[in-house]
Amino acid sequence: GKSTLSNQLLGRKVFPVSKKVHTTAMQSPGSFGQYRFRYISLSFLAVLVLVDVSDHWTRNCLSQEVLKCLSEFPHVPSVLVLNKVDLLKKKYILLELVTELTEGIVNGKNSSAKTCGIVTEAQGPKPHECRDLKNRKGWPRFQEIFMLAALTGEEVDTLKRYLLMQAKPGPWEFHSGVLTSQSPQEICDNIIREKILEYLPLEVPYGVTQVTELWEEGPSGELLIVQNLVVPRKSHMMMLIGKRGTVISKIAQEAGQDLMNAFLCDVRLKLKVEVKS
Template sequence: GKSTLSNQLLGRKVFPVSKKVHTTRCKAQGVITFEDTQLVTAGGKQFNHGLQDNLKLRFWTIQVRYISLSFLAVLVLVDVSDHWTRNCLSQEVLKCLSEFPHVPSVLVLNKVDLLKKKYILLELVTELTEGIVNGKNSSAKTHGIVTETQGPKPHECRDLKNRKGWPRFQEIFMLAALTGEEVDTLKRYLLMQAKPGPWEFHSGVLTSQSPQEICDNIIREKILEYLPLEVPYGVTQVTELWEEGPSGELLIVQNLVVPRKSHMMMLIGKRGTVISKIAQEAGQDLMNAFLCDVRLKLKVEVKS
């Protein structure tokens, strides 16, 4: 859900989104500019742990080597619809938070729209925060944010192996990144936390990715969606043509190289249906991202 949330915060789809793992390979930055304020989101990291039925534990945090005093906040994203993983933070996330307590941390509960029993959210808040938010005892939820009543100050870090939550989150947000519910609330909060300083990017920039990287990622997203199991991870993308057409449209030709003929047949599909869907959907996403007409042609071949 981290790429979906990033796209919602940016207001345009520039990061690939897929149900399969490792969709976003790059550590690209997102750029949010509103009036005289600019925020830059760092490349996120996904921590995975094999659980029952090979379920994955997924949380979003900035990679440790990128954390510094200059960071505005660390967002920890929890999928509340996954009852196998939602009740505790991973050891990697807890270690990251404990090693950099000077960086403000924010807990984001995602996919709240999928929960039929909303009282579960309050239970999760208690578990994931150890009952403490911004140095106070957490209580009721208002407009997607958990409010607080005065309570004890956060206690010192205990042995992380016995810990499930983190008592030093400054705020909690409950949202649905896919539908955009309460995302603006989080965005306004982050903008309010901004500190004076020079902008890193021009106001028209949305991401540190190059246009070619955006293109590769969007096409790869569709490949992940339409090909089964491990097949998408063996596809190599080679751009053969990238130029402006006579009417100002963007002309793109990309060759998709696969290791086996059987993979090529799956990628092409019966009568070319699969590759046509990928090209059509990727082309539309590219037009939405670049705000111009895009003519995308995809070719498939077996690695020689």
């Protein structure tokens, strides 16, 4: 849900999203702002820990990798984000998860949770010192907790307002109109890759190599893109093309529309498929 949440916060689809793993293969910083912040730069360094509450196998504890990161940088503000709450039929589970994932402490105080939005705070003991990470399931130094559904946008604005309120004026790291540090070519590759992941089965999409052959402005200001999709086997090529070209046509059509939404201009996308020689 990380890419979905990032797209919702940015207000535009910049990061690829699919049901398969490793859809977003690189670190892709993004930036967003409201109209009233148009002429000044605001920055807020924080760690957002995203937990999929619909996954009953992983939702009850933070991973060792996440805990290690949090423990190595305890001075960096951290926020717990419980995602996909719309898929949870038994909402009382959220209260149990809050207790486990925060060890009962939020912003240095005992926490008492609500079923949506931000967790309220009550007086209580300060966070205790870090103990052995192997015996730890949660983190007692989260400043806030948010419960949302990134896919539908439920409570995402609450998180966005919090991030904007916490942000402080500073120098522009990127131009005020820039949404992401990715290049346009990287955005294009990622969007096409998302569609390939959606339409090809099993490990097949991971063997596709993308080669951009043409990237130029057309006579009417439209963006002309030709990309060659190279696959290792002829059987993979047949799957990617589909019967009567239906699969590759769907990929080109959907990716082209997403590219127009991302670049705010007309895009003509042509995809070619070949077997690696």
